[in-house]
Amino acid sequence: MNMSRPAVHPVEPPPMTGAAVQIPRxxxxxxxxxxxxxxxxFLRLCQFIFAIISVSVMATTSxxxxxxxxxxxxxxxxxxxxxxxxxxxxxxxALLVKRSLRNYxxxxxxxxxxxxxxxxxxAAACASAGITVLIDNDLDRCAFNHCTRFETATAMAFISxxxxxxxxxLNFWSLASRR
Numbered sequence: 001m002n003m004s005r006p007a008v009h010p011v012e013p014p015p016m017t018g019a020a021v022q023i024p025r026x027x028x029x030x031x032x033x034x035x036x037x038x039x040x041x042f043l044r045l046c047q048f049i050f051a052i053i054s055v056s057v058m059a060t061t062s063x064x065x066x067x068x069x070x071x072x073x074x075x076x077x078x079x080x081x082x083x084x085x086x087x088x089x090x091x092x093x094a095l096l097v098k099r100s101l102r103n104y105x106x107x108x109x110x111x112x113x114x115x116x117x118x119x120x121x122x123a124a125a126c127a128s129a130g131i132t133v134l135i136d137n138d139l140d141r142c143a144f145n146h147c148t149r150f151e152t153a154t155a156m157a158f159i160s161x162x163x164x165x166x167x168x169x170l171n172f173w174s175l176a177s178r179r
Contacts, residue, residue: 015018016145037091041055041095044084047167048085050126050155050160053153055074057156058074058150059074061146069124070131073128073153087110111168114164132151
């Protein structure tokens with residue numbers, strides 16, 4: 001049986017020309033909600049507004065220092081409000097000069113900062129919700145405390161966290177989809 005065997009010959013790539021070397025990299029389209037977009041600025045301002053409302057409502061009660069969870073809520077949401085305000089200024093600057101914030105280091109900083117701030121805010125809101133339920137339902141001491149203020153501050157912290165989640169997820173997606 002004489003069968004022909006296929007011969008494998010290495011194929012050399014064609015020589016690189018000047019145009020082939022300078023292939024522009026395609027970037028992912030700026031999705032609204034990412035840094036440097038109008039949607040991103042809107043999310044940052046929503047985060048800031050709800051965080052400030054939460055801090056203001058909680059700090060105006062006279063007995064929020066009675067529970068560590070409430071102090072932690074004021075601290076975490078205060079930190080989140082400062083973070084969101086500073087990133088809102090960066091977004092405003094990027095929109096004014098029409099510059100895209102697609103730098104890897106900037107996206108990484110935003111992602112890590114959003115992750116830390118959102119985790120702290122969510123933990124503080126959950127802890128405050130637990131203490132509020134304890135005071136209201138289990139101890140029946142709402143007549144002596146400011147339960148509605150505690151509930152309002154906790155709800156605003158949760159809403160602020162809900163507004164921060166898309167920012168974190170979009171930044172993380174942008175970071176993960178980098179070539």
